[in-house]
Amino acid sequence: MFNDEYYKNKIFLEETTLRDGEQAPKVNYSMDEKIDLALKISGILTEDDTIDAGFPIVSELEIKTIKEICKIVKKNNISVISRMKMGDIDLSYEALKDTKKRKIVLMTPTSPQHRVHKLNMSKEEVLNLTLESIRYSRKYFDQIEVGFEDGTRTEPEFLYTLMEAVIKEGVDTVTVADTLGCMTPIEIGEKFGGIQNNVSNFDKLKYFGIHCHNDMGLALANSLEAVKYGVNKIGCAFNGLGERTGNVATEELLLLFMLKGDIIRNINSDKYAYDKIIECSKLVSKYSGIEIQKTKAVIGDFCYLHESGIHQDGILKNKETYQLFDPKRVGYYGEIFSIGKHSGSNGLKKRLIELGVDIDKINFNKYFIEFKNLFEKYKIITDQQLLELASEYKIRGV
Template identity: 30%
Template sequence: MSRKFWVFDTTLRDGEQVPGAKLNLYEKLEVAKQLKKLQVDMIEAGFPSSSTGDFNAVKEIARKVGNSDDLIITALARAVKSDIEAVYNSVKYAENPLIHIVLGASDIHAEKKFGKSKSQLLDIGVDAVKFAKTLLPEVQYSTEDASRADFEYLWQTIEAVVKAGATIINVPDTVGFAEPEEFGGLIYKINDRLKNLNDNVLLSVHCHNDLGMATANTLAAIKNGADKVECTINGIGERAGNASLEEVVMAVHTRAEIYQAYTNVNTMEIMNTSRMVSEFMGLDVQVNKAITGENAFAHSSGIHQDGLIKSRDTYEIINPIDIGLDDMELVLTARSGRHAVKTAFKQLGMNQFTNTEFEEIFTDFLELADAKKEVYNHDLYVIIENYYKKKNKDNENMNHFSSNFYELVDLQVISNAKFPSANVELKKAGQTLTGSAVGSGPIDALYSAIMDGCELDIKLIQYDIRSISKGKEALGKVKIQVEYKGETYIAKASDTDILKASADAYINAINSIVIDHLLPVS
């Protein structure tokens, strides 16, 4: 029988502990609102005793996001009266507030972190829970470093704090030390005893990723009775990060027959949430990361593309639409096979080739792909028109479409503190177009100059740049997202000159817009 498990998001607390990822109040509120859209069950909004700013952020989230009875707002406290009061005074404005207390449970923490005996720590934990219960009815107790604790002492602690009033017991693998079979066995033993002690108390887990097993350990815990899991968006967090919310949720969603469990998470909001957290925190998502990585649903291998075109389930176990993406992406590269390239041409209405013609066109495609890395739809138009020109043939299907595309000829960008400016020279239909503009920075000036030259009203939504090689000749890869008439377009380009890469990416986006909106009817 399928059962619900609770999803506790700690992106705004544990996730924000990543160096350099600190959010301001506005950003915290926006992330919390998005987590509410994602329909997580609980949001850990921060660590209010750490600073006045964090206290105020938790308070605002409790007031403005926790104003419904289907979402629990909590924050972290050490087993110290002042911490617990800070949590209470910040989360009490929510409809469903909860106090979260954490205290070490392992010998290592007792001896080396606290310098106290385990019996002293147990007493401190019980007193903390009793005090928290005078403030709020819902209290979570986390047995920090539980995966390295002596089991009988761990159970003694759990039993004592439950009798003191804890309503959730959280079992953290604080340093990512556990492995799935071991951690699953631990949760099974605790769950068996806990349900006999008080079956109203929820059993929770919090797994770190130091050995790359946070998601696997969390899933093992679900299989062995965990009622609640603590995760972060994109798996961010202290050191190597936490269990990734999207990975846990989609694993259970995809393999429901294995886990016999479900969540209330709205999977359609996964990508929106991932992108917001990545942008606000300035933390790029690993390109090959499961679920939210840029390449998670992109297929460039000819073998894979061929299989997907024949039947999606050959190489795709999750429909990208289910997590908020448009659809799978067949990336045309030098590794793409004939079937994928032929399908791409067909989708553009260009499929009237003989076998001999296609083989020659495919050769031209490979030459361009070797030079350009990724081939866009507008490149396919150019390939076809150039092919027919080379053969001195007229192709009525083409209707000289490629003359509608823009090509970057030259650019000049001046960067200074007062008036960053740019001039560009473009080519279209054999004509030279020029544009010039000033901007708030060199990229803004460059893109404004390109818009001036092509006379299109395009809104830049996102701009990302990263190095994809090292040394003096390092390649810079630019990825942009633009909006035109309510539709979103993503384009990329690479070059040793990052300004040229930026311009090429923008031109690629413009040519995609031309295909969808501005090509003449054939």
């Protein structure tokens, strides 16, 4: 890896909510929505991170939208993805020409499945086309990234040869994609360890990236494993949006930076706006039309709710018993207790007090018994039912 502390001790994010996130089934942002998301995402990221703004070949509206993003987002690098076609590269420049911090990502299909069935090309033809595309891009772009699509299913020797040639051509940023989300951490270690040990000019890279899909639920684990083997750039999207089952969830990576800085070493860790995570996540959900799973890590509605009586009692005594961190750090300001079948007396008392009930004026022991009995009839007990029950068990004459 490039012998510079700046690159060795940081993890750079390539945030792709606007591009790969929009490739999720049935997602279609309007131009205004995409611009709004770009601003929100930029407000969370550091200036070292990149916003993947789109795929210019998609439409004229896509190009127009990327242009508008370039006008208002000045902090981050703005990238677009391009096929290895001169027309695509021209459009990429057209979309990004109004920003100085522009980058093109040349998508290079490398696996035998893609070479044979999609491109109908030999290894040599793919290699030559990749180098030609790099040379053509250089007239427009100082920052050129080559992304090996389906790189994890590519024969190791071809991957080494291709990467060596790309680096020799002067490219300092290469990303290997687990396009089908088919790898495990063990296989990632073998694949990326092999690259690190067998690409002779590997040390010339400034950015070595991974872009994982989540088809087996291992995108984050695979990305973290790759960091052990020189990866310092991770592709991610808010709410884990992306093709099929999506990408590494940006919010999960950010939480690791916030809580596990001693393990996930990133000297940018103190520069992220963690308190804006949930706000941004809800906006992505609103514009994408895809609801957030209630138990989704970091951003789900149930993340910070406790129903068990043992948990509620523990938190009332000391929050650290069952809270990993203060939810306000990621922008959560809602309830932390859920009153339900498993709630204990202390948690229930807390809720009643919040509703304005004077606990000393009700027969709480009988109230608590009846409260438990209600769950034989109802799945959920409403606040109104709690108040009605309190009225029923009010101590007369008090």
